[in-house]
Amino acid sequence: MLPxxxxxxxxxxxxxxSLGLISTQSNWMVILFAWVLYTAGAITWxxxxxxxxxxxxxxxxxxxxFLHEDFYESLPFLFIGMGxxxxxxxxxxxxxxxxxxxxxxxGYVLAIRISRRKISWIDDWRRYRGSAIQAxxxxxxxxxxxxxxxxxxxESCRRTGLTDRSNILVMEWLQKHERVExxxxxxxxxxxxxxxxxGHDTLLKVILKQQPYAEQCLVIQNRKKMRRVS
Numbered sequence: 001m002l003p004x005x006x007x008x009x010x011x012x013x014x015x016x017x018s019l020g021l022i023s024t025q026s027n028w029m030v031i032l033f034a035w036v037l038y039t040a041g042a043i044t045w046x047x048x049x050x051x052x053x054x055x056x057x058x059x060x061x062x063x064x065x066f067l068h069e070d071f072y073e074s075l076p077f078l079f080i081g082m083g084x085x086x087x088x089x090x091x092x093x094x095x096x097x098x099x100x101x102x103x104x105x106x107g108y109v110l111a112i113r114i115s116r117r118k119i120s121w122i123d124d125w126r127r128y129r130g131s132a133i134q135a136x137x138x139x140x141x142x143x144x145x146x147x148x149x150x151x152x153x154x155e156s157c158r159r160t161g162l163t164d165r166s167n168i169l170v171m172e173w174l175q176k177h178e179r180v181e182x183x184x185x186x187x188x189x190x191x192x193x194x195x196x197x198x199g200h201d202t203l204l205k206v207i208l209k210q211q212p213y214a215e216q217c218l219v220i221q222n223r224k225k226m227r228r229v230s
Contacts, residue, residue: 011048014041015077022084035081042077049073049113076113079106143193151218160206166193167217170206174214183207 018038021030050073079102086099143163148154157167173186183203191197 011041011044014038014044019080019084022081023088038077038081042074042081045077046070046073076106076110079103079109145219147219147222151216153213153216153218156210156213160209162190162198162206163193166190166198167206167210168219169193170203170210171214171217171220174207174211175220 014037018034018041021034022038025031025034083099083101083103083106086095086102090096090099143165145164145168148157148164148167151157157164160167162170169186169189173183183200187198187200187203190203
């Protein structure tokens, strides 16, 4: 068994090591081996990203319908790899800059995916220091609000199965929005607070259940009083 820190950086060692070989070697057998290593690193990264993400995959209707899911996930690595090959082996200034642009674009797409799928510091804690169950327990405890213990509607809120923070987010949303259908931004915040994806229908049921109590949330009432005082 590999040490956990080494296990976590393994796909990056594959990726950067293979790109280093492609950039410095001329032997086609070495280049072929490097490309196989690069592919292994990309596949490992995609599998881990998919296993650890908390947000649901984007619906196919919002992506290119002609791209298979696996190919879509591999696109940034394909852009970077093809860019490196073009810069390294094709002697043309037009191809050089085109390959460089392709590498930059691939890195940009990869950075966006990393930023959107990263949970928070708790994700790193889960990877290096404990199990996912332990991390989820710690994370949920941090979402509890002591003011909710004094609230008259605490039983209704806590029967939803969500943390105090999520219920407060729902109450805030109810006071600002009239159309319960437009819950996309709220769902993203609740997913992060819960440390797992909440189904659209489940969240909609919570909203409809809590709608009559929207003006009775003690946390929100206290915030309004603080704003008036300040």
